[in-house]
Amino acid sequence: MINDQTGMRQLTTLDGNGVLLHGTYHKPKSVATDGTPIPTKTIGVMFMNALSSPRSLVGDSGAYWATCFADRGYPSFRFDLPGLGDSYGEIPNDLLRFTNEGGYASVASSKAGELVERHRLSGVVMFGHCAGATTAIYAASNCSYCKGLVLMDPYFNLPKALTATLRPGLVLWARRSKVGAMVRTTYDRVRELPSAIRKGALPTNANFSLISRFKQVVSRGVPLLIFKAHQPAGSGTVTAGFDYLAYISSCAARTNHFSIRTIEDTDHSFANRAGRLAVRQHTETWLSEYFPEEAAASAPLLPGQDAQVHAPLTLGTPLITRISPGD
Amino acid sequence: MNASLYAGGHAYNIFAERPGFFPVSGADLYTVLHEVKDPVARVLLVGPFTLERHTSYRAWVQWARYLAARRIEVLRYDYRGVGESTGIFEDMTFESWIDDVERLAGWLRKRGEDVPLLLHGLEMGGLLAAKTFHHGGSDALLLWSAPGDANEVLRSTLQRWMGPMQLLKREEERRPASHYFRLLEEGRSVEVQGYEWSAELWRQSLSVDLPAAMVPPNDPTKFYKKPVRMVKLGKNATPLVKGGVPGFEENKDFSFLFDPNYDWIVSSLGVPAERS
Numbered sequence: 001m002i003n004d005q006t007g008m009r010q011l012t013t014l015d016g017n018g019v020l021l022h023g024t025y026h027k028p029k030s031v032a033t034d035g036t037p038i039p040t041k042t043i044g045v046m047f048m049n050a051l052s053s054p055r056s057l058v059g060d061s062g063a064y065w066a067t068c069f070a071d072r073g074y075p076s077f078r079f080d081l082p083g084l085g086d087s088y089g090e091i092p093n094d095l096l097r098f099t100n101e102g103g104y105a106s107v108a109s110s111k112a113g114e115l116v117e118r119h120r121l122s123g124v125v126m127f128g129h130c131a132g133a134t135t136a137i138y139a140a141s142n143c144s145y146c147k148g149l150v151l152m153d154p155y156f157n158l159p160k161a162l163t164a165t166l167r168p169g170l171v172l173w174a175r176r177s178k179v180g181a182m183v184r185t186t187y188d189r190v191r192e193l194p195s196a197i198r199k200g201a202l203p204t205n206a207n208f209s210l211i212s213r214f215k216q217v218v219s220r221g222v223p224l225l226i227f228k229a230h231q232p233a234g235s236g237t238v239t240a241g242f243d244y245l246a247y248i249s250s251c252a253a254r255t256n257h258f259s260i261r262t263i264e265d266t267d268h269s270f271a272n273r274a275g276r277l278a279v280r281q282h283t284e285t286w287l288s289e290y291f292p293e294e295a296a297a298s299a300p301l302l303p304g305q306d307a308q309v310h311a312p313l314t315l316g317t318p319l320i321t322r323i324s325p326g327d
Numbered sequence: 328m329n330a331s332l333y334a335g336g337h338a339y340n341i342f343a344e345r346p347g348f349f350p351v352s353g354a355d356l357y358t359v360l361h362e363v364k365d366p367v368a369r370v371l372l373v374g375p376f377t378l379e380r381h382t383s384y385r386a387w388v389q390w391a392r393y394l395a396a397r398r399i400e401v402l403r404y405d406y407r408g409v410g411e412s413t414g415i416f417e418d419m420t421f422e423s424w425i426d427d428v429e430r431l432a433g434w435l436r437k438r439g440e441d442v443p444l445l446l447h448g449l450e451m452g453g454l455l456a457a458k459t460f461h462h463g464g465s466d467a468l469l470l471w472s473a474p475g476d477a478n479e480v481l482r483s484t485l486q487r488w489m490g491p492m493q494l495l496k497r498e499e500e501r502r503p504a505s506h507y508f509r510l511l512e513e514g515r516s517v518e519v520q521g522y523e524w525s526a527e528l529w530r531q532s533l534s535v536d537l538p539a540a541m542v543p544p545n546d547p548t549k550f551y552k553k554p555v556r557m558v559k560l561g562k563n564a565t566p567l568v569k570g571g572v573p574g575f576e577e578n579k580d581f582s583f584l585f586d587p588n589y590d591w592i593v594s595s596l597g598v599p600a601e602r603s
Contacts, residue, residue, distance in 0.1 A: 001349065001350070001434065002345070002347035002348065002349050002358060002360070003347060003348050003350070003355075004346070004347055004348070005348065006348040006350075006355040006413055007413070009348075009413075011346045011347065011348070020341060020342070022344070022346055024411060051573050051574045052382075052384075052385060052573050052574060052577045053381060053573075054380075054381065054384045054410065055411075056410045056411055058381060058520060058521060059377075059520045059521015059522060060409065060410060060521060060522075061521055063410075063411065083385070083577075084385065085384060085385075085388075086344070086346060086359060086388065088341040088344075088392075090578075091385075091577055091578050092578065093575075093578045094574075094575065095574045095575070095577055095578070096574035096575065099574075131574070267491070267492060268491075269520060269521070271520050271521030272518055272520070272521060273518060273523075276521070
């Protein structure tokens with residue numbers, strides 16, 4: 001009575017190298033409808049957990065995007081990393097620090113290799129949000145199977161500079177309360193002051209290891225698509241911080257491989273209607289630009305012709321949007 | 328790979344976790360069966376609502392593994408339209424969610440050996456489990472932080488979501504929670520962190536409440552003549568309850584909560600306890 005498949009989704013595991021991961025495979029249309037296997041030289045999309053989020057991501061946006069990308073011909077995979085979601089494993093008490101230090105990188109890159117071999121893919125695009133972006137960068141720097149990166153609100157600073165010397169209770173207060181947030185912001189600004197004076201140098205709380213890895217990826221010419229949630233002036237979150245993306249993009253081997261999109265009317269999760277749709281549309285366009293074989297094999301858009309796409313939000317909310325080729 | 332790992336000092340087989348899709352009318356529910364050989368009891372875990380599912384996931388899974396390691400077979404699942412389950416969230420009704428609990432409980436009960444079945448609900452899941460239990464769907468009931476009615480959960484969820492959202496808006500665009508409550512009461516839908524809440528869901532939530540026999544000072548155990556335990560979780564139970572800090576509490580030791588609840592399950596069901 002219980003099946004491992006529904007529609008285009010199949011539950012699956014990766015168990016190589018002694019690490020068992022549970023996940024969901026979103027099959028491209030060609031596989032789901034007529035049973036034919038994925039053609040060789042197809043790129044897959046591999047999602048990362050965002051910190052402790054289960055693989056569906058906030059508001060189930062991960063499930064939504066994976067469904068959409070598979071529908072456009074890109075097999076998509078959402079696995080829970082060890083200790084997260086449905087995958088067994090121990091995690092450290094300070095998961096954020098562990099992630100910021102690249103704790104999940106080796107397992108993510110080895111699982112990317114497993115996916116490529118099992119599904120005969122030409123490689124994977126790693127898709128990460130927030131701390132998931134951190135894992136994706138670390139993994140990509142050490143993984144020849146990674147052919148592209150989609151990063152949502154990546155961060156390159158170490159937000160836990162306060163925690164080394166403070167009691168856990170005080171740290172929790174600083175993270176939870178509004179007054180605590182103000183104290184943290186002030187603290188961060190004071191710490192960044194010397195760097196601001198030494199123009200161009202990285203702030204002292206920069207995640208140097210991550211930035212170094214990111215530079216490696218960028219210098220390899222791996223195509224990058226980065227989403228930033230717009231922070232309106234006058235909101236409580238805008239800080240005049242160091243522009244890490246500008247700093248890193250200056251290292252890009254091919255600057256046309258480095259795209260940054262700022263999304264309006266969304267928040268850090270990108271889980272609302274506007275955020276989901278914008279991420280979906282930009283990513284689909286980007287995928288078809290850099291990995292065109294799969295898009296051409298699924299549902300081509302003729303030049304000068306718009307397509308009406310029924311985009312189910314939360315896997316269902318009907319919404320009609322217009323996508324143009326080369327949008 | 329070593330199949331037998333340890334969960335709280337008990338052997339645990341990670342390969343006995345069976346994810347699957349359970350078909351119901353118009354959707355497929357994502358389920359994970361923590362299969363046990365010769366179980367002494369079975370438990371259906373009915374988890375919390377949307378945002379809380381997300382933050383409490385690991386702790387909830389830890390509880391499932393804790394029980395399975397002690398020969399209690401566990402089935403956990405995602406609500407229709409949420410997480411890995413299919414279905415359109417904005418079309419969901421409490422009726423369909425309660426129906427899902429009843430179907431899953433029925434399926435679990437018929438899985439082999441005739442052993443007691445317990446329903447365990449957390450937060451909104453407590454209400455759904457309580458409704459099913461009330462209609463005779465299980466031999467015992469365990470509730471963690473079940474609200475008086477479903478509207479309480481919707482209100483607190485919306486308020487919790489709004490806090491960080493306000494920081495992202497200009498001062499003139501910020502709205503109090505009452506603004507969104509009014510929109511729902513006026514028949515409009517509101518999007519809460521990716522989930523489209525319909526006015527109908529809001530309306531229904533007002534009438535989905537705990538059965539009267541479970542409302543203090545009534546004694547549900549006396550009324551149902553079956554074991555019932557209702558626990559109000561404190562702040563020390565984050566992130567199982569609202570208020571957790573992502574990335575900082577996922578690895579919490581929940582033995583202070585798991586041990587006494589496990590003791591209650593085995594003693595009230597009259598089944599042998601597994602000691603490490």
